[in-house]
Amino acid sequence: MANKKYNVKNYLRERFFPHIWCPGCGHGIVLGSLLRAVEELELDPTNTVMTSGIGCSARISGYVNFHSLHTIHGRALAFATGVKLAKPKLNLIVPMGDGDALAIGGNHFIHAARRNIDITAIVMNNKIYGMTGGQFSPLTGYGQKATTAPYSTIDNEFDVVKLSKAAGASFVARSTTFHATESIDFIKRAISHKGFSVVEIFSQCPTHYGRKNKKGDAANMMENYKNSTVPIGSKKLEKDPSLIERGVFVDNDQAPEYCDEYEKIIQVASKGRA
Amino acid sequence: MGKLKLKEHLINRDWCKGCGICVHFCPKQVLELDDKEKVIAVRKEDCIRCKLCELRCPDLAIEIITQKEDEDE
Ligand SMILES: Cc1ncc(C[n+]2csc(CCOP(=O)(O)OP(=O)(O)O)c2C)c(N)n1
Ligand code: SF4
Ligand code: SF4
Ligand code: SF4
16 A cells, blocks of 8 residues: 555544544544545545535534635535636535535535536435434435424425436435445545536434434444445335435436536637627 | 455554444454443454455544565564
């Protein structure tokens, strides 16, 4: 390994460790997968920018040794859009909680997807607002318990994959913290993809979602990810349609990318022809 | 090129939070939590270097260090 240009620890701000996440929190596994993806791609940290909003998930930007912007709740994609348009050569990575991405930030999310701007969004889906004490989110789903739904929720959840696809994201994938090797692969492909990429990763919150819904400890919650998901198109779906599919759902490299289109407008405008 | 063998389980006791994920999923039951709720490799000789513990540790607290079989300590 010594002859490699980068290793995982080079990308880490070790001075802030141990991190603030609870024992067994899936967000740390997502961090590990992300760092390994970036290492395998040999991304230059000086050309890589992470913007994040607010939430336990959003704290990830403090731990990575890239340029980082820890911004405001739900707005990480708006900041990322600004950075990317100003300097299109930079790699933009935006990790988000389910609340951050699809409650307060839902509008930014669909419009970033619609524009197909070259940003990689990682939705760390723990089905709950972890940081503020376990309120339900738009990804909690019907019939679950939360501090704001002690008798269980009556709201249906978004399907992140279908939503991203419909809104125009040109790369869409789903994995879980149990499937760490798969997550690394999807994150690598998402970062390499030119256009708006979404990787949803199921990430356990044992402290709030797990405890409220009697899902056991962190390892049990990951066992559940193993047992309740299957690769896209698996035969098991015929017998049990409630299984959730994992894999790459969209990978379209033909869709025009926003910064490229904007550059064309700049070229035309600078010649003074309307 | 010699084959790879295990050198050590490098465990960062300051970072490990004793969540038990690595213990639970180790296919060879190599790992246990000690009385301080930190992970230790109790059956090193059974380790197959699959690195699943390393990949799934939320605290980046365990690393599987390998070396070539013909290399000395
Ligand atoms: C404008 C604004 N509204 C509300 C909050 C309170 N708040 C902080 S984090 C959060 C939700 C976090 O949930 P999620 O994004 O799913 O991330 P997690 O903590 O579960 O990783 C909320 C509502 C805030 N910080 N700013
Ligand atoms: S509250 Fe939940 S999401 Fe937040 S650090 Fe703890 S386990 Fe993770
Ligand atoms: S997974 Fe990591 S933090 Fe959890 S017990 Fe193992 S080494 Fe410790
Ligand atoms: S490398 Fe594999 S076999 Fe060895 S301790 Fe880790 S999980 Fe167990």
